[in-house]
Amino acid sequence: MNIIWLGHASIRIEIEDQVLLIDPWLTGNPMLPENRHDAALKGATDILVTHGHFDHVADVADLSQKLNAPVAGMYELVEHLVDEGAIEGDRFNMGGTIKRGNVEISLVPASHSSSIFENGNRKYMGSEAGFIIRGEGHCIYITGDTGIMSDMDWIGGFYKPDIGIVSAGGHFTMGMAEAAYAAKRYFNFKTLIPYHYRTMPILEQSAQVLIDGLPDVKVIEPEVMETIVF
Numbered sequence: 001m002n003i004i005w006l007g008h009a010s011i012r013i014e015i016e017d018q019v020l021l022i023d024p025w026l027t028g029n030p031m032l033p034e035n036r037h038d039a040a041l042k043g044a045t046d047i048l049v050t051h052g053h054f055d056h057v058a059d060v061a062d063l064s065q066k067l068n069a070p071v072a073g074m075y076e077l078v079e080h081l082v083d084e085g086a087i088e089g090d091r092f093n094m095g096g097t098i099k100r101g102n103v104e105i106s107l108v109p110a111s112h113s114s115s116i117f118e119n120g121n122r123k124y125m126g127s128e129a130g131f132i133i134r135g136e137g138h139c140i141y142i143t144g145d146t147g148i149m150s151d152m153d154w155i156g157g158f159y160k161p162d163i164g165i166v167s168a169g170g171h172f173t174m175g176m177a178e179a180a181y182a183a184k185r186y187f188n189f190k191t192l193i194p195y196h197y198r199t200m201p202i203l204e205q206s207a208q209v210l211i212d213g214l215p216d217v218k219v220i221e222p223e224v225m226e227t228i229v230f
Contacts, residue, residue: 051074
Protein backbone atom coordinates (compact mmCIF):
# COMPACT_ATOMS: atom_id res chain seq x y z
CA MET A 1 0.00 0.00 0.00
CA ASN A 2 1.25 3.46 -0.90
CA ILE A 3 0.16 6.83 0.46
CA ILE A 4 1.25 9.93 -1.46
CA TRP A 5 0.63 13.51 -0.34
CA LEU A 6 -0.29 15.83 -3.21
CA GLY A 7 0.01 18.93 -1.06
CA HIS A 8 -2.50 20.69 1.17
CA ALA A 9 -5.37 18.23 1.83
CA SER A 10 -5.03 16.12 -1.32
CA ILE A 11 -4.03 12.49 -0.94
CA ARG A 12 -3.40 9.59 -3.34
CA ILE A 13 -3.79 6.10 -1.86
CA GLU A 14 -2.82 3.00 -3.82
CA ILE A 15 -4.51 0.16 -1.96
CA GLU A 16 -5.61 -3.32 -3.02
CA ASP A 17 -6.92 -3.02 -6.58
CA GLN A 18 -7.77 0.70 -6.29
CA VAL A 19 -6.09 4.08 -6.70
CA LEU A 20 -8.05 6.58 -4.63
CA LEU A 21 -7.79 10.36 -4.90
CA ILE A 22 -9.06 12.17 -1.82
CA ASP A 23 -9.99 15.85 -2.35
CA PRO A 24 -7.68 16.28 -5.36
CA TRP A 25 -6.87 19.99 -5.76
CA LEU A 26 -4.60 20.84 -8.67
CA THR A 27 -5.56 24.26 -10.04
CA GLY A 28 -4.01 26.85 -7.76
CA ASN A 29 -2.47 24.33 -5.35
CA PRO A 30 0.86 26.04 -4.59
CA MET A 31 2.44 22.82 -3.34
CA LEU A 32 1.91 20.64 -6.42
CA PRO A 33 3.89 21.77 -9.49
CA GLU A 34 2.00 21.54 -12.78
CA ASN A 35 4.59 19.17 -14.22
CA ARG A 36 3.63 16.63 -11.50
CA HIS A 37 -0.10 16.67 -12.17
CA ASP A 38 -0.13 13.72 -14.56
CA ALA A 39 1.87 11.56 -12.16
CA ALA A 40 -0.44 12.50 -9.30
CA LEU A 41 -3.49 11.39 -11.27
CA LYS A 42 -2.14 8.36 -13.12
CA GLY A 43 -4.36 5.28 -12.91
CA ALA A 44 -6.88 6.81 -10.49
CA THR A 45 -9.97 4.65 -10.12
CA ASP A 46 -12.08 6.76 -7.75
CA ILE A 47 -12.37 10.22 -6.22
CA LEU A 48 -13.50 10.72 -2.61
CA VAL A 49 -14.63 14.13 -1.36
CA THR A 50 -14.86 15.24 2.27
CA HIS A 51 -16.64 18.60 1.93
CA GLY A 52 -17.45 21.41 -0.46
CA HIS A 53 -14.74 24.05 0.00
CA PHE A 54 -12.92 25.10 -3.17
CA ASP A 55 -9.54 23.75 -2.08
CA HIS A 56 -11.09 20.29 -1.93
CA VAL A 57 -13.52 20.08 -4.87
CA ALA A 58 -12.73 22.84 -7.40
CA ASP A 59 -11.20 20.36 -9.85
CA VAL A 60 -13.28 17.30 -9.07
CA ALA A 61 -15.91 17.41 -11.83
CA ASP A 62 -13.29 17.96 -14.54
CA LEU A 63 -10.97 15.31 -13.14
CA SER A 64 -13.80 12.82 -12.85
CA GLN A 65 -14.53 13.22 -16.56
CA LYS A 66 -10.86 13.19 -17.56
CA LEU A 67 -10.03 10.08 -15.56
CA ASN A 68 -13.39 8.32 -15.95
CA ALA A 69 -13.32 8.13 -12.15
CA PRO A 70 -16.59 8.11 -10.19
CA VAL A 71 -17.01 10.44 -7.22
CA ALA A 72 -18.19 9.31 -3.77
CA GLY A 73 -19.02 11.26 -0.63
CA MET A 74 -21.77 13.07 1.22
CA TYR A 75 -25.10 12.85 -0.61
CA GLU A 76 -25.70 16.55 -1.31
CA LEU A 77 -22.10 17.23 -2.32
CA VAL A 78 -21.92 14.38 -4.82
CA GLU A 79 -25.32 15.41 -6.19
CA HIS A 80 -23.92 18.89 -6.87
CA LEU A 81 -20.72 17.56 -8.45
CA VAL A 82 -22.69 15.22 -10.71
CA ASP A 83 -24.75 18.21 -11.83
CA GLU A 84 -21.41 19.83 -12.75
CA GLY A 85 -20.50 16.81 -14.87
CA ALA A 86 -18.78 14.41 -12.49
CA ILE A 87 -19.34 10.68 -12.87
CA GLU A 88 -21.52 9.46 -10.04
CA GLY A 89 -20.09 6.87 -7.70
CA ASP A 90 -21.98 6.81 -4.42
CA ARG A 91 -24.00 9.44 -2.61
CA PHE A 92 -23.92 8.12 0.94
CA ASN A 93 -24.09 9.46 4.47
CA MET A 94 -22.69 9.16 7.99
CA GLY A 95 -21.97 5.60 9.06
CA GLY A 96 -22.51 4.27 5.55
CA THR A 97 -19.98 1.94 3.95
CA ILE A 98 -19.31 1.33 0.27
CA LYS A 99 -16.95 -1.05 -1.52
CA ARG A 100 -14.54 -0.23 -4.29
CA GLY A 101 -13.05 -3.49 -5.50
CA ASN A 102 -11.46 -5.03 -2.41
CA VAL A 103 -11.51 -1.75 -0.43
CA GLU A 104 -14.13 -0.74 2.14
CA ILE A 105 -14.81 2.98 2.59
CA SER A 106 -16.94 4.39 5.42
CA LEU A 107 -18.14 7.96 5.88
CA VAL A 108 -17.63 9.40 9.37
CA PRO A 109 -18.33 12.82 10.93
CA ALA A 110 -16.01 15.81 10.98
CA SER A 111 -16.49 19.19 12.66
CA HIS A 112 -16.02 21.97 10.12
CA SER A 113 -18.35 23.43 7.44
CA SER A 114 -19.16 22.53 3.87
CA SER A 115 -20.20 24.97 1.17
CA ILE A 116 -19.50 26.21 -2.32
CA PHE A 117 -19.74 29.73 -3.72
CA GLU A 118 -21.99 29.76 -6.77
CA ASN A 119 -23.41 32.69 -8.74
CA GLY A 120 -22.55 35.11 -5.96
CA ASN A 121 -24.21 33.04 -3.25
CA ARG A 122 -23.01 30.60 -0.62
CA LYS A 123 -24.61 27.18 -1.03
CA TYR A 124 -24.32 24.52 1.65
CA MET A 125 -23.34 21.02 0.65
CA GLY A 126 -24.53 18.76 3.44
CA SER A 127 -22.32 17.77 6.36
CA GLU A 128 -18.55 17.79 6.32
CA ALA A 129 -17.01 14.34 6.69
CA GLY A 130 -13.98 12.12 7.05
CA PHE A 131 -13.26 8.64 5.73
CA ILE A 132 -12.33 5.25 7.10
CA ILE A 133 -10.56 3.20 4.41
CA ARG A 134 -9.84 -0.49 4.94
CA GLY A 135 -7.67 -2.80 2.86
CA GLU A 136 -4.40 -4.72 2.80
CA GLY A 137 -4.71 -5.36 6.53
CA HIS A 138 -4.76 -1.65 7.37
CA CYS A 139 -7.44 0.75 8.59
CA ILE A 140 -6.84 4.39 7.63
CA TYR A 141 -8.66 7.31 9.24
CA ILE A 142 -8.68 10.44 7.09
CA THR A 143 -10.07 13.15 9.32
CA GLY A 144 -11.03 15.64 6.63
CA ASP A 145 -10.98 19.24 7.82
CA THR A 146 -11.94 19.13 11.47
CA GLY A 147 -11.41 20.30 15.00
CA ILE A 148 -11.29 17.96 17.98
CA MET A 149 -14.67 16.33 18.50
CA SER A 150 -16.16 13.71 20.79
CA ASP A 151 -17.09 11.56 17.78
CA MET A 152 -13.41 10.64 17.63
CA ASP A 153 -14.06 8.48 20.69
CA TRP A 154 -16.35 6.05 18.90
CA ILE A 155 -14.45 6.30 15.60
CA GLY A 156 -11.30 5.18 17.38
CA GLY A 157 -13.10 2.57 19.46
CA PHE A 158 -15.12 1.02 16.67
CA TYR A 159 -12.82 1.13 13.65
CA LYS A 160 -9.47 0.99 15.52
CA PRO A 161 -7.48 2.70 12.74
CA ASP A 162 -3.74 2.00 12.73
CA ILE A 163 -2.96 4.87 10.31
CA GLY A 164 -4.16 8.44 10.77
CA ILE A 165 -4.07 11.16 8.11
CA VAL A 166 -4.94 14.15 10.25
CA SER A 167 -5.67 17.80 9.48
CA ALA A 168 -3.23 19.72 11.67
CA GLY A 169 -2.45 23.12 10.16
CA GLY A 170 -4.45 25.24 12.58
CA HIS A 171 -6.65 28.29 11.82
CA PHE A 172 -9.18 26.32 9.71
CA THR A 173 -8.69 22.96 11.48
CA MET A 174 -6.91 21.46 14.45
CA GLY A 175 -3.33 22.57 14.95
CA MET A 176 -0.44 20.27 15.78
CA ALA A 177 -1.00 20.46 19.55
CA GLU A 178 -4.70 19.67 19.20
CA ALA A 179 -3.97 16.82 16.79
CA ALA A 180 -1.50 15.34 19.26
CA TYR A 181 -4.07 15.59 22.06
CA ALA A 182 -6.78 13.94 19.95
CA ALA A 183 -4.48 11.14 18.82
CA LYS A 184 -3.38 10.42 22.39
CA ARG A 185 -6.88 10.55 23.86
CA TYR A 186 -8.97 8.78 21.22
CA PHE A 187 -6.72 6.58 19.07
CA ASN A 188 -3.98 4.00 19.08
CA PHE A 189 -2.29 4.95 15.82
CA LYS A 190 0.89 3.21 14.80
CA THR A 191 1.51 5.80 12.07
CA LEU A 192 0.30 9.38 11.87
CA ILE A 193 0.59 11.68 8.84
CA PRO A 194 -0.33 15.35 9.25
CA TYR A 195 -1.87 17.23 6.34
CA HIS A 196 -3.66 20.50 5.57
CA TYR A 197 -0.53 22.39 6.64
CA ARG A 198 2.42 24.27 5.06
CA THR A 199 0.25 25.42 2.12
CA MET A 200 0.24 29.09 3.08
CA PRO A 201 1.79 31.23 5.83
CA ILE A 202 -1.39 31.25 7.94
CA LEU A 203 -1.04 27.49 8.47
CA GLU A 204 1.49 25.70 10.65
CA GLN A 205 4.74 24.92 8.84
CA SER A 206 6.22 22.15 10.97
CA ALA A 207 4.94 18.97 12.61
CA GLN A 208 7.53 19.05 15.40
CA VAL A 209 4.93 19.74 18.08
CA LEU A 210 3.00 16.69 16.89
CA ILE A 211 6.15 14.57 16.86
CA ASP A 212 7.12 15.69 20.34
CA GLY A 213 3.61 15.09 21.65
CA LEU A 214 3.42 11.49 20.42
CA PRO A 215 6.72 9.78 21.27
CA ASP A 216 5.19 6.30 20.86
CA VAL A 217 3.71 6.96 17.40
CA LYS A 218 5.57 7.02 14.10
CA VAL A 219 4.78 10.56 12.90
CA ILE A 220 5.74 11.05 9.25
CA GLU A 221 6.10 14.56 7.88
CA PRO A 222 5.08 13.95 4.26
CA GLU A 223 6.77 15.49 1.26
CA VAL A 224 4.77 16.25 -1.86
CA MET A 225 4.78 13.35 -4.35
CA GLU A 226 7.04 11.20 -2.17
CA THR A 227 5.63 7.71 -1.62
CA ILE A 228 5.05 6.45 1.92
CA VAL A 229 5.10 2.65 1.68
CA PHE A 230 3.26 0.31 4.06
